[in-house]
Amino acid sequence: MERFVPRFDPRRTGLAILAPLLALAVAAALSSVVLLVADHSPLVAFQEMWNYGRKPEQVVNILNKGSGYFLSALAVAIGFRMNLFNIGVDGQYRIAAMFAAVAGAAVTLPGPLHIIFIVAVAVVVGAVWAGVAGLLKVYRGVSEVISTIMLNFIGAAFVAWAVTPQVWATLENNVVRTPTIPESGWFPGFSWSGVPEGGTQTVVFGEIYGFIVISGLVGIAYWFVLSRTRFGFDLRATGSSEPAAVASGVDVKRMVLTSMLLSGAVAGLVGMPILLGAAHSFGSQDFPAGIGFTGIAIALLGRNNPVGIAFASVLWGFLDVSNQILDIQGIPKEIVTIMQGTVVLAVVIAYEMVRRISVASEQRRVLSSERTVPTDPAVDASSGGAK
Amino acid sequence: MRRVTKLAAVVATAALSLAACGSSSSGGGTTTESGSPAATTSSAAALKVGLAYDIGGRGDKSFNDAAAAGLDKAKAELGVEIKELSATQGETDADKEARLTLLAQAGYNPVIAVGFLYGTALKNVSAKFPNTQFGIIDSTVEGATNVTGLVFAENEGSFLVGAAAALKSKSGNVGYIGGCLIPLLQKFEAGFTAGAKAVKPDIKVQVKYLSNPPDCKGFNDPAAGTETANGMYDAGADIIFAAAGGSGTGVFQSAKAKKALAIGVDSDQFQTAAADLQPVIMTSMLKRVDVAVFDFIKSFKDGAPLTGVQVFDLKKDGVGYSTSGGQVDDIATKLDEYKAKIVSGEIKVPAEPAK
Numbered sequence: 001m002e003r004f005v006p007r008f009d010p011r012r013t014g015l016a017i018l019a020p021l022l023a024l025a026v027a028a029a030l031s032s033v034v035l036l037v038a039d040h041s042p043l044v045a046f047q048e049m050w051n052y053g054r055k056p057e058q059v060v061n062i063l064n065k066g067s068g069y070f071l072s073a074l075a076v077a078i079g080f081r082m083n084l085f086n087i088g089v090d091g092q093y094r095i096a097a098m099f100a101a102v103a104g105a106a107v108t109l110p111g112p113l114h115i116i117f118i119v120a121v122a123v124v125v126g127a128v129w130a131g132v133a134g135l136l137k138v139y140r141g142v143s144e145v146i147s148t149i150m151l152n153f154i155g156a157a158f159v160a161w162a163v164t165p166q167v168w169a170t171l172e173n174n175v176v177r178t179p180t181i182p183e184s185g186w187f188p189g190f191s192w193s194g195v196p197e198g199g200t201q202t203v204v205f206g207e208i209y210g211f212i213v214i215s216g217l218v219g220i221a222y223w224f225v226l227s228r229t230r231f232g233f234d235l236r237a238t239g240s241s242e243p244a245a246v247a248s249g250v251d252v253k254r255m256v257l258t259s260m261l262l263s264g265a266v267a268g269l270v271g272m273p274i275l276l277g278a279a280h281s282f283g284s285q286d287f288p289a290g291i292g293f294t295g296i297a298i299a300l301l302g303r304n305n306p307v308g309i310a311f312a313s314v315l316w317g318f319l320d321v322s323n324q325i326l327d328i329q330g331i332p333k334e335i336v337t338i339m340q341g342t343v344v345l346a347v348v349i350a351y352e353m354v355r356r357i358s359v360a361s362e363q364r365r366v367l368s369s370e371r372t373v374p375t376d377p378a379v380d381a382s383s384g385g386a387k
Numbered sequence: 388m389r390r391v392t393k394l395a396a397v398v399a400t401a402a403l404s405l406a407a408c409g410s411s412s413s414g415g416g417t418t419t420e421s422g423s424p425a426a427t428t429s430s431a432a433a434l435k436v437g438l439a440y441d442i443g444g445r446g447d448k449s450f451n452d453a454a455a456a457g458l459d460k461a462k463a464e465l466g467v468e469i470k471e472l473s474a475t476q477g478e479t480d481a482d483k484e485a486r487l488t489l490l491a492q493a494g495y496n497p498v499i500a501v502g503f504l505y506g507t508a509l510k511n512v513s514a515k516f517p518n519t520q521f522g523i524i525d526s527t528v529e530g531a532t533n534v535t536g537l538v539f540a541e542n543e544g545s546f547l548v549g550a551a552a553a554l555k556s557k558s559g560n561v562g563y564i565g566g567c568l569i570p571l572l573q574k575f576e577a578g579f580t581a582g583a584k585a586v587k588p589d590i591k592v593q594v595k596y597l598s599n600p601p602d603c604k605g606f607n608d609p610a611a612g613t614e615t616a617n618g619m620y621d622a623g624a625d626i627i628f629a630a631a632g633g634s635g636t637g638v639f640q641s642a643k644a645k646k647a648l649a650i651g652v653d654s655d656q657f658q659t660a661a662a663d664l665q666p667v668i669m670t671s672m673l674k675r676v677d678v679a680v681f682d683f684i685k686s687f688k689d690g691a692p693l694t695g696v697q698v699f700d701l702k703k704d705g706v707g708y709s710t711s712g713g714q715v716d717d718i719a720t721k722l723d724e725y726k727a728k729i730v731s732g733e734i735k736v737p738a739e740p741a742k
Contacts, residue, residue: 057488061481160599164568173526174503174569176600274479285504288477289602321485327472328489 012358019354020301020308023347024315030342031335038332045331052325053318060192060206062317067212067273069313072295074222075267077304079144081226082259083239088133088148089267090292091155096126097271098159098178101282102168104275105179114185119214119272126268127261129155134260138253144260156289163282177283187211187276209277218266219306235259267292297344303351316340434467436684437495439486441502443607444473448659449632449652450606450676454501454524456654457680465688470495474504483508491516497535497687499680500524503571509534520692522683524676525571527696536696537679541571541672542578542736543729544706545628548650548672549582550725551708552626553590554718555648555669560591562619564612564638566631567603568596570739575630575652575672577740585725585734593619594740597631605631612637620645626669628652636660642667648714655709671709678705702730 032042052058072089079086086092100122109117133151136142163169169176189207196203226232238245238255246252271287279286298316302309319340323333438458445455455471462469470493472486483505490498491512496519500509503526513521513531520533527536552561563579565572580592595615597605605611612634616627620641628650629638635651642649643664651657651671660668679699686693699705707726710716728734 058485061485064481156602160602164599171570171600173506174571174600175506176569278481285483285507286479288479290477320482323475324472324482324485324489327486328470328493333473333475 011361015354015358016303019350020303020312020347022350022353023301023343026346026350027339027343030346031339034338035331035335040331045326045329045335048325048329048331049318049322053322056192056194056196056205058321060208061321062314063212064206064209064273064277065317065320066310066313067209067215068270068291069294069298069316070215070310071218071266071270071273072291073298073302073309073313074218074295074306075263075270076292076295076299077302077309078222078226078259078263078266080299080304081239082235082255083242084256084259084263085145086130086133086148086260086263086267087145087296088130088151088155088292089263089270089295090289091148091152092126092129092264092267093270093292094159094287094289095129095155096122096268097275097287098162098282099125100268100271101178101181101275101279102162104181104185105281108182109184111184114182115187115276118181118185118276119269122268122272122275123265124268127265130260130264130267131257134257134264137260138257152292159282169282175283175285177281180281181275185276186280187272189277207277209273211273211276214269215273218269219310222266223306231258270295297340300344301347303347315343434465434684434687435493435495436461436467436469436687437490437493437498438469438471438680439483439490439498439500439505440471440473441504442474442476443633445471447607447633448656449635449654450674451501452659453654453674453676454499454680455677457677457684458499460677460681461684465685467684467688480508484512487512487521488515491519496520497522497683497692499683501676502526520687520694522680522693524679532694535683535692535694537683538696538698539674539676539679539705540698540700540736541574541674541706542581542738543701544672544674544708545575545578545630546582546585546729546734546736547701547708547722547725548628548670549579549584549592550586551582551670551715551718551722552579552628552650553583553586554721555715556587556590556626558623558625559587559589560593560623560625562593562595562616562624562627564615564619564627564629564631564634565594565596566606566634567598567600569600569603572596572630573740574738575628577737579628579630580740581737582725591623593622593624595619597634605634607633609634609637609640613641616641616649617645620647626650628672630672636664639664639667651709655711657709657711665712668712669714670712673707673709675699675705675707678703701726 035042035045053062072093075089076086100118103121104118107117129151133144133147136147137144161167163176163178165171169178187210189210191204191207193202193204226236234245234250234255237248238250238252242252270291274286294316298309298312302312319336323336326333326335438454440451443451445451458469458471461467470490487498487500487508498519499522501524505523506526506528509521509523510528510531513528513534517533522535522537524537528534561583563576565576576594583590583592597608597611597615612629612631616638619627626648627638627642629635630652635656638649639660648669649667651668653674653676654671655673656671657665657668683693708722729736
């Protein structure tokens, strides 16, 4: 819950960290119960997951998956902060990645320019696709929840149409993909090599997508814009209380459209780590539907906070890769899906609990200090709106 | 803010549970060997076979189950040690690579990948493990000597069920439903159409595909199967060939509701279908993935591993049609005539639909 009054309050920070930890514990406990019912030892399962997940090859996989999840969650979070619910990230990211791949393969440009061009196409396409929902909301009052869901389907159908041999793709071994982007449009990654545990020779563990740096920068930009600029303040104010924001002179319609465009632009970046780092073409498997929805879960888990989202993305990537080791150890890998589901539910419950605790403790503090402090943060925020 | 949180939680949970439904439920350890590496030392001679399923996994009553049948047979008859892993919905090539790597690292040799979707991943993994022999169903990996392509003449098997459909059809109108519009499935279509026309040159063959690449969800979408089949039956078809993996169940349900017939695919689906659906399954086009898997494993046991590209055709009984239920017994002689002609080369079955 966004409050504008105290910036640094150790009690609040403590509670904010407590909630996700509580949620994780609940998720671990619930999946332990499921494992026990299925006659498997939870300790063995968690140990296998941990041992597998910290292997260098898997760390690379986790970070690579995480960089996409991180961007997806940021895109969702921009909407959340403004009480907008962009669940069209999935469609926006896929259609953006598809156009970026096709455009990137069609042009010849020198190195960095080529990459910038591809990323720009992705950002613009993602923003335009989300902008449709923004315009519908602003001018026709269509709920963005409905319109973005619909746009997901339209986007998926469009991608399915475009990625066929008749339109933009080629078919090889029954797998369709768009033409390969020339090497000038590949984002160099960080190759990680070393001597594996128990081995003698140096091997390449894998390559971390270079785009992970850009993901990090987007995370910093998200933090800066939202908490250090007038625009970010207006956005959060609108999210907290629309009437209060209007009263303080915020053009809400404009804010809706702008944040939808921004959210879509970031959604457009979601496919970039894998497109520029590994796939180099839009194909059947590397751009699965669902990352946009994963982003919703991760944004919830990370509480719309870039650091929280980064941790949540890594956690999600870790859970994703660990289903492989569970499978080979004969432990039902569906436990991972259960954990991902319960952690999202648990985090919402945990935050509600923590919110109530902090409200209660605040009330106690207010009473004891005999001061009169405005209790409605929105009123407080709007009165300080012209800072 | 709180409205968003609640709404988001609902949607996120719904999306997750949907994803959970979509992903395989077959990864459970019921049939999996307790493949701890230590267990293998006792029987040093036992061949360790790793197998990675396509999405759907063991229990899809179709393609993956056919592979599972071959694996089970190898385990029972050859005494090999097996380990099977399943794919997850929405996974990327990196996940497939990790799966194959795990199997190769754990010392499984040969490692079999079920489905052409493993093609790209296998290309990378086979290069990292030059001493492991890999097999891939429905695909080939060019330039990799340690990858055996296990492919089928689906057009030949489809020809036979196409002929069967034409012989049995009263309306002179039959249908073909493919799971996804890709060349592999067009091979089924080409054979089916050719077979039907060989019997009745003026027969009408309706053709529909449930999905397009890259989202080949039509292999796992029974509702779409029902809907499409309803449309075809309403348009006059009385027999439909469902080459659509898990969606076939939907076609069978439609056939039951419309009191018509359907043809299964890959496995003998009469054997695996619910009892009330069995009467509508006239026959199934058998794609003997089980034969390919078993033969591949057996070749290791025999010390002469199959390499290169292995085509399983009618001649090798790699494809065929099923007879359970007895609905095609009366036309068996005619079908066997066609089979003999294809095997002898007298009939050449096209692999691509006529333009």
